[in-house]
Amino acid sequence: MEIKIGIKGKILSGEKEGDYVWIYNDEKNTGGYLIFTADNPEMNNAFDGWVEKFEYLPKYFAEAQWTVEWLEKFDLFNQ
Template sequence: MSATNRQLVGEVPAMRIGVIGRITSAEEHGRYVRIQQLSDEPPSYVVLTASDRNFQSEGGDAWVEDETSLRQYFEESRWTVQWED
């Protein structure tokens, strides 16, 4: 997988960078999510959410400092995400 389409695994459910997913549990059930890796060194991330797959409607974003913070963000959100292939 490329750096913009890679899977992070560990203690929390797998997260995929640069891939659209559908949140299937928790408070944001039914919304779409995409993680963007920023070019910082070490990389930071932006987690985008929206009600539509094109991220044009009722969207939001959250910046996280690093991969550890990204894992914590997903853990705290309690999301289950169905990632697209």
């Protein structure tokens, strides 16, 4: 399973199918990774999840049963 940081993806299957996902490396502030999901490609009104380490991301994706098509570089904080 490929998981990309800073690249927006479309969730093709699993929970939130059809939504978009973007992962932010927030080690400097929270010590982990923020996982944002939204029902639109602009990521407006995004919900967020968090994992402590990069190694925990595959389990997070597996639990949600996500298959993701990675699309483009994106930065939710600098639009």
